[in-house]
Amino acid sequence: MDLRDSSEEARFRARLCAWLDENVPAEPEPATLAERWPYLVAFQQRLYRGGWVALSYPREFGGQGLGPTEEAILSEELGRANAPSLIPLGHLGRPLLTFGTEEQRTRYLQPLLSATEIWCQGFSEPQAGSDLAALRTRATRDGAEWVLSGHKIWTSYGVFADFCLLLARTGPDDSRHRGISAFIVPLDTPGVTVRPIVLANGEEEFAEIHLDAVRIPAANILGAPGDGWQVAMEVVNYERGAVETGYLPKFERYLSELGSVVRNGAVPPDRATLLALGEAAASVEVLRMHCLRTLSDRAAGIPPGPESSVDKLLMTAVEQGLMRVSLSLLTDTTAPGRAEWFGRYLYGRAGSIYGGSAQIQRNILAQRKLGLPR
Numbered sequence: 127m128d129l130r131d132s133s134e135e136a137r138f139r140a141r142l143c144a145w146l147d148e149n150v151p152a153e154p155e156p157a158t159l160a161e162r163w164p165y166l167v168a169f170q171q172r173l174y175r176g177g178w179v180a181l182s183y184p185r186e187f188g189g190q191g192l193g194p195t196e197e198a199i200l201s202e203e204l205g206r207a208n209a210p211s212l213i214p215l216g217h218l219g220r221p222l223l224t225f226g227t228e229e230q231r232t233r234y235l236q237p238l239l240s241a242t243e244i245w246c247q248g249f250s251e252p253q254a255g256s257d258l259a260a261l262r263t264r265a266t267r268d269g270a271e272w273v274l275s276g277h278k279i280w281t282s283y284g285v286f287a288d289f290c291l292l293l294a295r296t297g298p299d300d301s302r303h304r305g306i307s308a309f310i311v312p313l314d315t316p317g318v319t320v321r322p323i324v325l326a327n328g329e330e331e332f333a334e335i336h337l338d339a340v341r342i343p344a345a346n347i348l349g350a351p352g353d354g355w356q357v358a359m360e361v362v363n364y365e366r367g368a369v370e371t372g373y374l375p376k377f378e379r380y381l382s383e384l385g386s387v388v389r390n391g392a393v394p395p396d397r398a399t400l401l402a403l404g405e406a407a408a409s410v411e412v413l414r415m416h417c418l419r420t421l422s423d424r425a426a427g428i429p430p431g432p433e434s435s436v437d438k439l440l441m442t443a444v445e446q447g448l449m450r451v452s453l454s455l456l457t458d459t460t461a462p463g464r465a466e467w468f469g470r471y472l473y474g475r476a477g478s479i480y481g482g483s484a485q486i487q488r489n490i491l492a493q494r495k496l497g498l499p500r
């Protein structure tokens with residue numbers, strides 16, 4: 127793959143940069159989630175109106191009909207422009223595109239992509255996290271409806287969501303992954319209770335969702351009964367991909383901020399500091415190279431698969447490494463910016479849990495890529 131922009135890509139990049147110059151908000155991201163959420167939604171809506179969201183989705187469902195290279199350029203330039211983060215649930219559009227009926231794609235995709243309707247991901251349960259196939263939320267067909275009962279947990283941004291892409295058991299209790307189906311659940315349906323979970327940092331980023339005989343139309347199943355595991359794998363493959371999630375520009379920005387801390391004299395540029403920064407820079411570069419390799423797969427039409435576990439492990443290692451360096455440099459707890467880095471450090475710990483823990487990613491690579499026994 128030629129890593130340089132073609133003349134068409136260069137024109138696309140120039141148009142995007144000009145748009146970002148005009149549209150990235152001057153005011154910084156609010157510190158608390160309650161204030162940050164409407165700020166992020168407003169930016170995503172503006173980005174959508176500008177024609178910069180869902181670049182690789184088909185036009186008839188709210189996308190731009192472009193390809194993975196344009197998506198990668200967007201992600202790079204958003205990072206460089208220090209733009210607000212995108213709402214990290216856009217990957218929920220992918221299974222709608224793959225498994226959705228024509229009616230479902232037409233009804234749900236455009237509002238999801240434009241952030242006029244917010245979605246959340248209802249996979250995990252109190253006894254089914256790493257072992258997702260152990261989930262117990264049950265869906266039973268009753269005439270023209272499905273009736274759902276159960277309990278979901280760790281649902282990111284659940285308190286803000288209008289819809290949940292939810293996994294439930296439709297097969298016998300011991301049917302494991304074969305007996306799971308995926309449903310589109312409007313969260314204002316009677317019988318749904320969404321309760322916020324307060325994190326250690328005081329934010330209400332998670333929710334638990336209780337379903338008490340919730341009735342939804344039969345048409346709200348996504349895919350056929352029993353397709354839920356395939357739907358879930360499609361979601362996690364996109365959720366784990368470094369190119370798809372666009373974390374690289376964020377990490378590049380963190381690295382450059384750490385470099386500035388040394389350049390502006392807040393930390394002396396001694397050997398240990400330069401070594402730590404050099405190692406962090408090398409890890410970001412490894413991730414960048416890996417993203418380019420993945421991008422060439424996408425450009426060749428290869429969708430993300432179990433190898434996205436490599437991305438997830440790499441992203442986690444880079445993020446947690448950067449955060450360790452930040453705290454080792456900013457030892458004065460009263461220094462300006464230290465509290466923000468500490469918050470980032472704490473959040474970085476979640477990287478080895480969400481989207482499947484680091485141990486589970488290693489299991490996937492061992493079994494599905496290397497063919498090792500369970």
Ligand SMILES: Cc1cc2nc3c(=O)[nH]c(=O)nc-3n(C[C@H](O)[C@H](O)[C@H](O)COP(=O)(O)OP(=O)(O)OC[C@H]3O[C@@H](n4cnc5c(N)ncnc54)[C@H](O)[C@@H]3O)c2cc1C
Pocket residue numbers: 246247248249250251252254255256257279280281282283476479480481482483484485486489
């Ligand atoms: C920031 C964040 C956002 C999240 N957002 C969502 C969301 O939107 N929707 C959603 O459904 N879920 C979400 N989750 C939940 C997440 O998917 C689960 O926390 C994760 O899959 C782990 O499940 P668990 O917490 O039940 O841990 P457990 O499965 O109980 O695991 C506990 C520990 O045991 C290890 N372990 C378990 N099984 C094995 C094994 N077979 N081999 C080796 N080690 C093993 C794990 O690696 C982990 O260290 C989120 C989590 C976080 C942290």
